Amino acid sequence: MERICGKHGQEISTHELIASAAAYPDVLIDLGTGDGRFVLRTARAHPVQYVIGVDACRDNLREASRHAPSNALFLIANALALPNDLRGLASAITINFPWGTLLTGLLADDTPLWATLASLARAGAALEIRLNGGALAEAGWTLASGGQQVRRLARAAGFHLAAPRALTAHDLRACPTTWARRLAFGRDPNALYLTGTYTEVHMDAARMATDQERYNLWHAHSR
Numbered sequence: 768m769e770r771i772c773g774k775h776g777q778e779i780s781t782h783e784l785i786a787s788a789a790a791y792p793d794v795l796i797d798l799g800t801g802d803g804r805f806v807l808r809t810a811r812a813h814p815v816q817y818v819i820g821v822d823a824c825r826d827n828l829r830e831a832s833r834h835a836p837s838n839a840l841f842l843i844a845n846a847l848a849l850p851n852d853l854r855g856l857a858s859a860i861t862i863n864f865p866w867g868t869l870l871t872g873l874l875a876d877d878t879p880l881w882a883t884l885a886s887l888a889r890a891g892a893a894l895e896i897r898l899n900g901g902a903l904a905e906a907g908w909t910l911a912s913g914g915q916q917v918r919r920l921a922r923a924a925g926f927h928l929a930a931p932r933a934l935t936a937h938d939l940r941a942c943p944t945t946w947a948r949r950l951a952f953g954r955d956p957n958a959l960y961l962t963g964t965y966t967e968v969h970m971d972a973a974r975m976a977t978d979q980e981r982y983n984l985w986h987a988h989s990r
């Protein structure tokens with residue numbers, strides 16, 4: 768995969784990725800990470816967690832990636848077409864205020880995103896999704912119908928999500944992402960929070976074979 772450090776992109780191998788993450792008991796993957804603020808704040812607040820931010824757009828990540836602490840990593844990738852490198856690494860996954868294909872990927876019946884989320888998750892991994900009401904409306908959903916649809920697709924993919932909760936301006940101000948702040952101080956703070964866990968691990972033959980190799984690699988590097 769391609770990691771970004773300031774102006775430069777460089778290839779990071781599966782081996783390097785697993786070896787870096789294996790030094791930490793917890794791995795958080797933030798999809799659609801934007802300018803990386805959430806990843807930097809989380810990595811600094813939780814030095815025992817390895818925090819990986821993924822976004823399709825590199826320009827917004829130049830600054831944050833230049834200041835990344837050793838437990839943070841920024842990757843450039845389309846969340847709907849992630850390579851296998853991150854498979855089974857995540858003890859937590861966050862998606863904060865998605866738009867574009869990341870949002871439609873969460874809402875449509877026929878996209879690969881939910882299968883990808885399931886492939887990233889360890890058993891029991893936490894999933895947190897924050898949805899912007901304005902972006903949902905542009906995609907043709909209300910907060911209520913969008914929340915229900917995400918919950919339904921999550922269940923089919925092996926995640927159990929609790930009933931969605933509306934986020935107040937106060938909640939948004941406390942959430943350390945740039946878009947949470949924009950919404951909190953905008954005219955109509957209108958957002959939804961869904962949280963839950965991954966309750967299944969779907970094992971096909973290919974996953975079993977590669978998982979065994981990855982397991983060996985992980986244990987060779989974990990402290």
Ligand SMILES: C[S@@+](CC[C@H](N)C(=O)[O-])C[C@H]1O[C@@H](n2cnc3c(N)ncnc32)[C@H](O)[C@@H]1O
Nearest residue numbers: 799800801822823824845846863869944945946
């Ligand atoms: C509204 S911004 C939110 C950024 C950040 N999570 C925040 O809360 O400040 C949505 C982000 O999703 C990213 N995005 C949209 N579709 C994507 C995809 N298919 N794969 C990866 N990132 C995507 C965009 O590049 C953008 O940075």
